[in-house]
Amino acid sequence: MSGIREISVFAENKPGKIEKITGVLANEGINILAISIASTNGFGIIKFIVDKMELAYQKLKEKGFTVSLNEVLAIEMKDMPGQIHEIARVLLRNEINMENAYVFIEESRKQAYFIVQVKDIERAKRLLEKENLKLYDEVKEEK
Amino acid sequence: MxxxxxxxxxxxxxxxxxxxxxxxxxxxxxxxxxxxxxxxxxxxxxxxxxxxxxxxxxxxxxxxxxxxxxxxxxxxxxxxxxxxxxxxxxxxxxxxxxxxxxxxxxxxxxxxxxxxxxxxxxxxxxxxxxxxxxxxxxxxxxxxxxxxxxxxxxxxxxxxxxxxxxxxxxxxxxxxxxxxxxxxxxxxxxxxxxxxxxxxxxxxxxxxxxxxxxxxxxxxxxxxxxxxxxxxxxxxxxxxxxxxxxxxxxxxxxxxxxxxxxxxxxxxxxxxxxxxxxxxxxxxxxxxxxxxxxxxxxxxxxxxxxxxxxxxxxxxxxxxxxxxxxxxxDMFIVRGVNIFPQQIERVLMSIKGVAQNYQIHLEAYDKMLVKVEIEQDFFDGNIEHLLILKSKITEKLKSEILITPKVELLEPSTLPMSEGKTQRVIDRRTL
Known part of the structure; x- marks a missing residue:
């Protein structure tokens, strides 16, 4: 069982930041599957899951963005009510704390993924193995 | 008299x-x-x-x-x-x-x-x-x-x-x-x-x-x-x-x-x-x-x-x-306290995750804002780590200069790097 990776970009709260970042991805024909934006007083972090992770990471770095590639959990779920609640219960039972989370939904709308950032990913994987949750591997890694 | x-x-x-x-x-x-x-x-x-x-x-x-x-x-x-x-x-x-x-x-x-x-x-x-x-x-x-x-x-x-x-x-x-x-x-x-x-x-x-x-x-x-x-x-x-x-x-x-x-x-x-x-x-x-x-x-x-x-x-x-x-x-005074840019610099450079460049902005009557670039490698996508860095900088500066500045984290190489003397202090106070 394995997790997947997400790209994080550090951004000062300045107009035009997201426009610039997404512009880099669009130019390279990279498709954004999920996006999450967390902002605090003064700065923010934009997180992506894209179809071509390595390429996106390289290109953003080349353009001078402050980027990081991190492993996160991608927990499989059905695209239907109650699913996240179910996962949250499992995480709570196992004392796994969510640092950040968002959802990405497959095109078919049959399958969805709950993307969760946790402190100790290996521990989380070990614990979740014993639960009835499926973790997803790298999303359609590029070629 | x-x-x-x-x-x-x-x-x-x-x-x-x-x-x-x-x-x-x-x-x-x-x-x-x-x-x-x-x-x-x-x-x-x-x-x-x-x-x-x-x-x-x-x-x-x-x-x-x-x-x-x-x-x-x-x-x-x-x-x-x-x-x-x-x-x-x-x-x-x-x-x-x-x-x-x-x-x-x-x-x-x-x-x-x-x-x-x-x-x-x-x-x-x-x-x-x-x-x-x-x-x-x-x-x-x-x-x-x-x-x-x-x-x-x-x-x-x-x-x-x-x-x-x-x-x-x-x-x-x-x-x-x-x-x-x-x-x-x-x-x-x-x-x-x-x-x-x-x-x-x-x-x-x-x-x-x-x-x-x-x-x-x-x-x-x-x-x-x-x-x-x-x-x-x-x-x-x-x-x-x-x-x-x-x-x-x-x-x-x-x-x-x-x-x-x-x-x-x-x-x-x-x-x-x-x-x-x-x-x-x-x-x-x-x-x-x-x-x-x-x-x-x-x-x-x-x-x-x-x-x-x-x-x-x-x-x-x-x-x-x-x-x-x-x-x-280049000493400046905020709320009656003498402050030297070197004091700020020494504190910043002692903190892991802080890059070389910084700026001190003085605004309104006595507001002090310190803009700090973070190090490329410090960024790991975790917002909490950045918030901890920010409060660490604030705390350490406070114990050095005795007043609490506002700290702003910036991306690496966003502050102007000028040839020769870099302008560290930007004083916009209206005293």
Whole structure:
């Protein structure tokens, strides 16, 4: 069982930041599957899951963005009510704390993924193995 | 009105005679009691007896901020630390260690005498009440003023700074007539009064305020005088010279009389160390004439000022200096606290995750914003790590400079990297 990776970009709260970042991805024909934006007083972090992770990471770095590639959990779920609640219960039972989370939904709308950032990913994987949750591997890694 | 009329109106011949006597005494005293000065005299093959005229002051060695630091804490004492001195004040320095200034019993008294002269010079009478809104503590500002006002015999309210609503309540309850505070706090105070619908002229008994410890402009004085409906007088002092009361404005508000029976004033070209022509601006260099605990020869204040030529209508013969026109170094002052960009830099560079570049922005009256670039490799996509970094920077800066700045994290290489001297401090204050 394995997790997947997400790209994080550090951004000062300045107009035009997201426009610039997404512009880099669009130019390279990279498709954004999920996006999450967390902002605090003064700065923010934009997180992506894209179809071509390595390429996106390289290109953003080349353009001078402050980027990081991190492993996160991608927990499989059905695209239907109650699913996240179910996962949250499992995480709570196992004392796994969510640092950040968002959802990405497959095109078919049959399958969805709950993307969760946790402190100790290996521990989380070990614990979740014993639960009835499926973790997803790298999303359609590029070629 | 005078506190010590005879000395305040002394003619130039007698003043010079008195200055020479006191200078010779001071020179002998440091030569005999302070190894730092004795060594400097030896380097120059100078003996106390070589000082025969006031012009001979130019033979004497300078004393600098670094000398104070290197001889911290007791090295420059001219009297025994046990029994000889009764009070310590400090002032911040560039490299972490503050400057320690000691007062003997007579020094405490003498600095109070000078303040008494200053207060009476602005018209203070026995029915006046001084609300002292400077910081009590290691900073000289409040205590020296406090002792001086007590010497005049007026009521002093040791309010200290901050808690503006209580300050206003004190003014209302005790009919304060005089305030002593920093220009930035005066601006803030007048805004708070305005927002609360307090009209100083109608609701309070204020007559005058003494502003010091920070540079500010003539326009700000006029504005504050109008807003508060009072007279505002400039006060100049520095901890190294016993704090406030070194130079002060009389009712004519045209330059600050510097007490020449206590200090010899030189205005020197900051590069060459040579005197400028009278009326030109240069670095203010002061020699103490009455100090026992820590006499200083030719202390380089780093403050830029000029002598205002001509006699003052008030009858005092002591020279007048202009308001402080600038600084020789890059020190800046926020809320009365001396801050050097190097202090900020040292703190920032000691924290992991901080990149090389930073900027200090000064805004409004006393807001300080530090912009810091983070290191590329520090970023791991975790927002919490950035927030921890931000609060660590804030905490460490606070413990170094004693005020809490706002910290802003920036991406690497977003601040301008200029060739040569990078502009670290951007001062947009409207003082």
């Amino acid at each position: 005078f506190w010590q009329e005879e000395i305040e109106t002394i003619d130039s011949k007698n003043l010079e005679k008195l200055q020479l006597e006191r200078l010779q005494k001071t020179v002998r005293c440091v030569y005999e009691n302070v190894p730092f000065y004795r060594d400097k005299f030896k380097d120059k093959s100078l003996k106390p007896d070589d000082i025969k005229t006031l012009q001979d002051i130019r033979k004497l060695p300078f004393t600098t901020r670094d000398d104070l630091r290197l001889n911290y804490p007791y090295g420059l004492l001219a009297v025994p630390k046990n029994g000889g001195v009764v009070r310590l004040h400090t002032s911040s320095g560039t490299t972490g260690k503050p400057k320690a200034i000691f007062f003997s019993k007579n020094d405490v008294n003498q600095s109070a005498e000078l303040i008494a002269r200053c207060l009476v010079m602005t018209g203070v009478k026995s029915d006046d009440i001084l609300q002292n809104m400077m910081t009590y503590g290691l900073f000289t500002g409040a205590l020296v003023m406090h002792y001086g006002a007590e010497k005049v015999g007026i009521l002093v309210i040791p309010a200290g700074p901050g808690n503006t609503e209580r300050q206003i309540a004190l003014m209302q309850d005790f009919s304060s007539t005089c305030l002593h505070l920093t220009p930035s706090y005066a601006l803030y105070l007048s805004e708070v009064m305005e927002s609360k619908g307090i009209m100083p002229k109608r609701d309070l008994s204020l007559r005058r305020a003494y502003l010091g410890a920070e540079p500010y402009s003539e326009e700000t004085r006029k504005k504050l005088e109008q807003m508060l409906g009072i007279d505002i007088y400039n006060s100049y002092g520095l901890s190294e010279m016993n704090g406030p009361g070194v130079a002060f404005e009389c009712i004519n508000k045209d330059g600050m009389h510097i007490w020449e029976d206590n200090f010899i004033v030189e205005i020197l070209d900051q590069e060459t160390g040579e005197p400028v022509t009278e009326g030109q601006q240069g670095e203010l260099v002061l020699t103490t004439l009455c100090r026992e605990g820590m006499p200083f020869l030719r202390y380089r204040t780093k403050d830029i000022a000029k002598i205002i030529p001509g006699k003052c209508r008030c009858g005092r013969t002591h020279k007048r200096i202009s308001r402080i026109l600038g600084r020789v170094d």
